[in-house]
Amino acid sequence: MKKENIKLAIFDIDGTLIERGKITIEESAVTAINGLRAKGIEILIATGRAYYFIQDDIHQRIHPDFYVTVNGSTVYDMNHHVIHEVPMLLTEVNDLISFARQHKLGIGLKLNDDMKIYSDFKIFTDVYLQGSPKVHILKDYMEAPLLTESDELPKGIFMMGEESLIESAKSFTTDAHITKAYTNAFDIYSRRAGKMKGINVVLNELNLDWHQVIAFGDAANDIDMLEAAEIGVAMGDAPQHVKDVADFVTKNLDENGIAFAIESLMQ
Template sequence: MTDIKLIIFDIDGTLIKVGRHRIEPSAVEAIRAVKAKGIKVLVATGRTLYFVNPHVREVVDSDYYVTVNGHCLMDREGKILIRQDLPIEAVKRMHAFCVEHDIALGMKCSDAIYVTHNFKRYYETYSEGRDVTSIILDDTQRADHYLSVEAPMGLFLIGNLDILKENAHLFPEFTFSPAKPGCMDAYAHDVNKTKIIEEVLHRHNIPWEQVMAFGDGENDKEMLRKAGYGIAMGNAKPGVQKYADFVTKEVDEGGIVHALKHYRILE
């Protein structure tokens, strides 16, 4: 058995198949077994905490939450320990770009996502059929919450993103990471999940060599590379898998359990 002290889980495409809302049953039991062995767990996601399904929080009972692609570190109760906001001038330019090219734009703040352009498209796509009217708010009339109340920690864009890819050089302040089809995360170029995870490792004196990390997305590549045991899901693209030490099965084929058994953390 490997000497693992901490296991990091991405959510979408790792614990939950994209388009679903609950952790695969085999992964539920695996997480409980891991925690029973005294191994700490940490969720690292592009989502804000209020958009993490309560089922996920209940099952994982994460010691920490790294949210908004590393812009925010929270404890298990949801208290913000560290946060980094996006540069306002760059956000202004992005808002103007999205209005010009009719790209729906949501700004991830601490209490809700404030949509500054094309609320209807944004809500229909992001809500996935759920009632999330309390945490996706229409700011299209004034489009000033990020200026007058709170700077966002991240952006989420929905629409024809080819034009954004062609003009990404206009926004050197941002890293763009594909989410589900037609959707893109944007976060600060000098921020990623790994940097804020290192704060947790420092607090608990855990070296990267004793960390296992599961992920499937572009925003997981660095933590897969840094972890002593980087596990890419079978549904991850080849460009992500190449950063991993081991490629497990797909999320809905028992990928979490398969990797834990491969490294003899579970029998």
């Protein structure tokens, strides 16, 4: 691990920067991350969240240079301009909406400006928001028809409900990648996307490579970037299979895990 090479720091959000159900970053993490910036290290957020569901605290106190959102399906620069996007396929989106409605599963489509809920609006307000005040982003499309070619295609989908049912949707999708986010909740996005591909867009923009990266994560969809980075940091409360691929396992998020890792590795 060569800290001298590091030019880019990548942070997942949920379970890494911010505890699920909360909306603010630990003060120690803010101080430590801004310390990296003072050394000339660029800051990238890489998340399954759509841009409009990123907690305001991140914009206001971290000021990231880039955002990889919706699991790599949409990439923004520091001016919040889209520099890369990968929409899902129309036929598969409609198949998933029909499937969710048939089995009474929650399904929300992540569009550029809002999230349209096509089944079980209540589960999104009660569970998905996890304390976020941004309920206005959710739009009720429970009675709406399926999408047509003139409609905006989502960059991602969130589906909630019985896990084995959602897993069974893999039998009729080929482009859609279905991955568990947490209990009874799944992220769905194009196989042509993914966090790694979105991050590679940023690396190309900055003319950097993975040997110049330190990455922080806590979940299965962070494993690839933790393995690829020069320094991969797993949170102390991450699952064991995530810790196994990391170069460094830090303390738990609520034990100042981000600050502890940065102080241990980058000072």
